[in-house]
Amino acid sequence: MKNDTILKACRREKTPYTPVWCMRQAGRYMEEYRKIRENYSFIEMCKNPEIACEVTLQPIKKIPLDAAIIFADILLPLEGMGIDFYFGKNEGPVIKNPVRTAHDVDKIRVIEPESDVPYLLKAIKLVKKELNDKIPLIGFSGAPFTLASYMIEGGHSRDYLKTKTMMYTDPKSWHKMMDKLAEIIIRYLSAQVKSGVDLIQLFDSWIGCMSVNDYTEFVLPYSQKIFKAVKKLNVPSIHFGTGTSHLLELMKKAGGDVIGIDWRINLDEAWDRLGKDTAIQGNLDPTVLFAKPAEIKRKVKEILDYTNNQPGHIFNLGHGILQETPVENVILLANTVHEYSKRK
Numbered sequence: 291m292k293n294d295t296i297l298k299a300c301r302r303e304k305t306p307y308t309p310v311w312c313m314r315q316a317g318r319y320m321e322e323y324r325k326i327r328e329n330y331s332f333i334e335m336c337k338n339p340e341i342a343c344e345v346t347l348q349p350i351k352k353i354p355l356d357a358a359i360i361f362a363d364i365l366l367p368l369e370g371m372g373i374d375f376y377f378g379k380n381e382g383p384v385i386k387n388p389v390r391t392a393h394d395v396d397k398i399r400v401i402e403p404e405s406d407v408p409y410l411l412k413a414i415k416l417v418k419k420e421l422n423d424k425i426p427l428i429g430f431s432g433a434p435f436t437l438a439s440y441m442i443e444g445g446h447s448r449d450y451l452k453t454k455t456m457m458y459t460d461p462k463s464w465h466k467m468m469d470k471l472a473e474i475i476i477r478y479l480s481a482q483v484k485s486g487v488d489l490i491q492l493f494d495s496w497i498g499c500m501s502v503n504d505y506t507e508f509v510l511p512y513s514q515k516i517f518k519a520v521k522k523l524n525v526p527s528i529h530f531g532t533g534t535s536h537l538l539e540l541m542k543k544a545g546g547d548v549i550g551i552d553w554r555i556n557l558d559e560a561w562d563r564l565g566k567d568t569a570i571q572g573n574l575d576p577t578v579l580f581a582k583p584a585e586i587k588r589k590v591k592e593i594l595d596y597t598n599n600q601p602g603h604i605f606n607l608g609h610g611i612l613q614e615t616p617v618e619n620v621i622l623l624a625n626t627v628h629e630y631s632k633r634k
């Protein structure tokens with residue numbers, strides 16, 4: 291691997307500079323993406339390996355990023371589970387047959403990635419060939435809680451009412467569902483690693499809504515099971531969530547070589563809490579990329595200063611890049627991270 295700075299940072303080894311990538315780096319803020327999107331739906335793009343490969347490479351051709359992330363979505367495995375969904379116009383994902391009862395949980399099919407998401411595995415192989423070991427390729431999955439929340443709510447939710455109601459009123463079904471999802475996610479990630487991804491990220495984007503005790507009882511065992519299985523795949527792993535200031539120690543316990551944090555907590559405080567035996571990823575507020583160049587630079591340097599030059603930091607946004615983000619500011623971000631963190 292010519293540029294393995296991210297892999298080294300995951301192992302908390304010294305790197306010549308701090309590596310950087312952006313969650314959702316392939317997407318609508320790039321005109322190259324929007325051009326293809328004029329002719330295909332988002333799901334059609336995901337299911338076409340040549341297009342998925344091209345879109346994965348778009349940001350890294352333009353922006354000096356230290357990793358590519360495979361163009362896909364956390365909801366792709368739902369189809370194989372027997373859960374139908376679509377992306378409505380500007381309304382996010384809509385699940386047609388949400389999971390609400392014990393019977394619904396029983397019906398969830400444990401997927402076979404080779405036959406259920408063949409397009410994803412083919413796209414990974416294409417990207418790996420194109421990258422030619424220049425930079426690593428990140429594979430990913432939604433975490434059990436975040437996937438369960440979409441499957442139960444039927445889409446995005448503000449209060450996770452139906453999800454938590456199942457947890458509290460029918461814990462047997464909840465645990466069964468989470469156990470099935472853990473098995474599905476292990477298969478899904480294993481197939482991605484077998485197809486060539488160099489590291490993986492588990493997105494528990496909405497986990498911040500859980501209390502400490504509920505996380506411990508209803509989530510921890512399942513995320514832990516996944517990271518235990520991923521360890522055997524011999525690739526580094528990133529465990530990401532938002533609004534997780536109260537859950538950091540528990541997320542570390544669940545697993546992951548790297549813990550991803552958002553901007554709601556300062557990086558130095560998060561790292562103190564996690565301990566220096568854990569690498570950290572984050573945590574610029576994505577809206578900072580709408581500021582003037584001098585302010586963007588100041589905010590980037592602020593985060594880098596919080597690391598105290600400690601190895602084991604991957605620079606990223608605290609959550610996905612926003613659609614209206616000017617591309618030139620993402621280029622500025624990557625260059626600033628590289629220049630300011632350069633170590634002699």
Ligand code: CP3
Nearest residue numbers: 313314315316317332359360361362363364382493495610
């Ligand atoms: O990071 C990357 O560039 C890889 C691609 C990627 C996408 N989704 C592409 C996408 C990744 C890693 C994801 C993860 C994902 N998907 C998450 C976890 C990360 C996060 O943001 O919290 C979640 C919750 C989803 C589910 C999802 N997909 C939603 C809620 C939406 C609609 C909201 C939105 O941003 O439009 C999507 C659609 C989606 N996923 C798009 C892309 C590029 C937009 C599709 C389009 O209209 O062109």
